[in-house]
Amino acid sequence: MNNFTYYNPTKIYFGRNTIKNIGREMREQGVKKALLVCGRQSIFSNGVYDQVSSSLIGWYVDFIRFSGIQPNPLLSKVEEGVRLARQEGVDAILAVGGGSVFDSAKAIAAGVAHDGPVWDFFTGQARIKSALPIFGVLTLSATGSEMNGNAVITKADEKKKWGIASRHLYPRVSIIDPTVQAWLSERDTVNGAVDILSHVFELYFDGSENVELMQEYSEAIIRCVIKNVKILLENPADYEARAQMAWAATLALNNSNAAGRRGGDWATHDMEHSISAFYDVAHGAGLAVMTPAWMRYVYREDLPTFARFAEKIFGIEKGSLEEKAEKGIEQLREFFREIGAPLSLQDLGVEYRDLEKMAENAVQDRTLGRLKPLQKEDVLAIYQLAWEQ
C-alpha cells in the first residue's frame, strides 16, 4: 500500500425527493445569488428545473440561469459563464445536470476567482487557489464529478480535451435523486455504465501492489454496474437498479477507491479524450471502444490482475493466467456488445487516416499511462486495434 491523503468534504443527499434540500443548504452556507448552470433540455421537461427553482425561491436564494451546456463541454461556453457570473455578481455556482454541467460549473467557479484566462489552469500556467462555492443536483450518474474536484473541458480550436483537479472544486453539496434518471435514454444509460466501469478499471489495472481490499472494493462496483445496467435496459424506471448504479458511479471516482494505489493508469481516458476532441463522440462510447483495445495491448504487463479480473467478474476459473486474462477481455467485449455499446472506432465513424493525428494529439509531449507507459507509436497501435477490432 502506498501512502495517501484522503479528504472529501462534499456532503451528499441521496434518494427520493431529496432535491428540495438544495435551497436550504445554499441559504445556510450564505449564498445570496447563484449562477444555475444547466444543459439544453431535459431538466425543463422532467420536472428537475421546477424542483430546483422552487427550492431556491422558497429559501430566498436568487439565481440567474445559464443553459446550453453540451456533452464534451466547451471552453468557449465556460468563458461565457465566467463573464455572466461576474456581470451578475453571483456568489456561488449551482450545477443542475450531468457530468458536463458539473465540470463546466467547476471551471466557471475557478475562472471567476482568477484574473487571467481559465485555460491557464488546464495548461498549468496558473494554479487554482480559490473558487466560488459549488453546489449540484445530479441528473445523470457517470462521471463522478458530483463528489470530486475534477473537471474536463474541451478547447475546440486546438482539439484539446484536458482536465483540472483541485481541492477547491469539490462541490459543497451534491444531491443525487435516482428517480430523475428514469427518463434517460438507453444510450445515456449505457454510456454512463461504461464510464463508471472505466473509472474503476483505470484504478484496478494500475499495477498497484498490496491493495487487496481496494481490489475487492473495485470488483464489487464492477459487478454492481454490470448487473444493474442490464436491469435498466429492461426497465429504465427500476428505482433500485438506478440507485445502485448512481451510488456506484459516485464511489468509482470520489477517491475512496484510490486509497493506497499508485494513482491510476488513465491512458484509456487520455486516448478517449483525443477521440472526442476530433469527433463528436460521447465519452462513454469512446471508452467502450478503447478499453478492450488498451487491455489487449497491455495485459501481459500484469497477467495476475487480468486473470483475477476474469475470475472475479466473469467466473472464468480454468486455464493459464494468460488464457484467463484473454477470456476476461473477450467477455468484457461480449458484455459491451450485449448492452449495445459501440465496439470499434469504425462504429464511431472515425476515419482510419485520422488515427495518426489523434495519437499525436493524445500524447503531446508526455507518455500515457502507468501500467505500461505508452509512446505515440503505442497509442497509434492501440487506435489501430480499436479501429479494426
Next chain:
Amino acid sequence: MNNFTYYNPTKIYFGRNTIKNIGREMREQGVKKALLVCGRQSIFSNGVYDQVSSSLIGWYVDFIRFSGIQPNPLLSKVEEGVRLARQEGVDAILAVGGGSVFDSAKAIAAGVAHDGPVWDFFTGQARIKSALPIFGVLTLSATGSEMNGNAVITKADEKKKWGIASRHLYPRVSIIDPTVQAWLSERDTVNGAVDILSHVFELYFDGSENVELMQEYSEAIIRCVIKNVKILLENPADYEARAQMAWAATLALNNSNAAGRRGGDWATHDMEHSISAFYDVAHGAGLAVMTPAWMRYVYREDLPTFARFAEKIFGIEKGSLEEKAEKGIEQLREFFREIGAPLSLQDLGVEYRDLEKMAENAVQDRTLGRLKPLQKEDVLAIYQLAWEQ
C-alpha cells in the same frame, strides 16, 4: 436502498512517516494551544509522543499534556480534561492514542463548549451544538473513531457505558501511521480485529434490502480482517497486513458502509457495553463473546443473509439456508478460537448471577437492535447463551 445523507469531512493522512504532518495541519487551521490527550504508557515508549511533540514544537503549536486515559474511558477523566482545557485556555484537542483516547478527546471537545455537565449529551438532556476542533494521531486501529463523530464513555458509578454522535465531533485531521502498531500486543491486535468485524456485522445484518453493493463492500472488509489478523499473529510487524487492517478499521465505521441501509442493528454493541460497564473487559473481547450468541439467537430472522455470509466469507456452499447459516456462525466461532479470542462470558470471568442485572442495565427503557428488537428477556437469554457456549 433507503435515502441517506453522507458527509465526512475528516482529512486522513495514511502511511509511513506521516505523523510529522500534525503540527503543520494544526497550525494552518489556526490552532495556538492544544490539549494533548493520551493514554498511560505506549506512546512514550514507542516514539509516537516524540514524533508528535517535535512536529508541534516545529510548527509553534503550544500544548499541554493530559495523560492517563484508560480502555473503557471514564466520565470522571473526561470531566477532569474539560476543567484542564478551560483552565489552560486551549483552542483545540489533540488525541494521540487508540479509540478510548479519541473518544475522550471528543467528549472533552464537546464539554468545553457546554455550560452544564458533559453527561447531559449522553442522556439527551443537551444537544451538541459546537465543539473545539479535534485532531488525532491513531495508534490502535479498531473503533473507527478517527473518522467519525461518535464517542462512547463510561459513567462508572451508574454502570452506564453510553455513546454520543454529532457532526461537530469529526476530527478535522486524523493521522494513521500503521508502523506504530507493530508494537501492539497479540491481545490488542485480536481485540481490534474483532471490533472491526463487529462494526461491519452490525451493518451487514441489519435487515436492509437492496443494498447489494454495500453487502459486497462489507464482505471485502470482513475477508480483509480475517486474512490479515492471522498474518499479524505470525508477524506483528508486517507492514502491509497492518496497513490493510488499519484502513479496514476506518472504512468499517466512517459511514461509507452505512449508505442506503436501515442504520445498523447495534444490539451486540449495546449488550457488550453493559458487560464492560460491570466488568473490566476489553470491548473487543466482549464482542467476540456476544457476536456468535446474538447470531445464534436471531439468525432465523434473516436466513438468506446469514447463509450468504457463510458462503461469501467461509465458502460454505452446501446445505439448506438454515444449515449454511448455522455453519457460518460455527465457522466464525472457530475463527475466534483460532485467533485466541475469548469464547464465552465464563472466559471473561462474568458471574452467572450478574446476567440479570446486566440485561436490565443494557435495555434500560428501550428495546435493543433492529433485525430483531430485543426485550430484556431476549437479552438475558442471549447472555445465558453467551455464558454457556
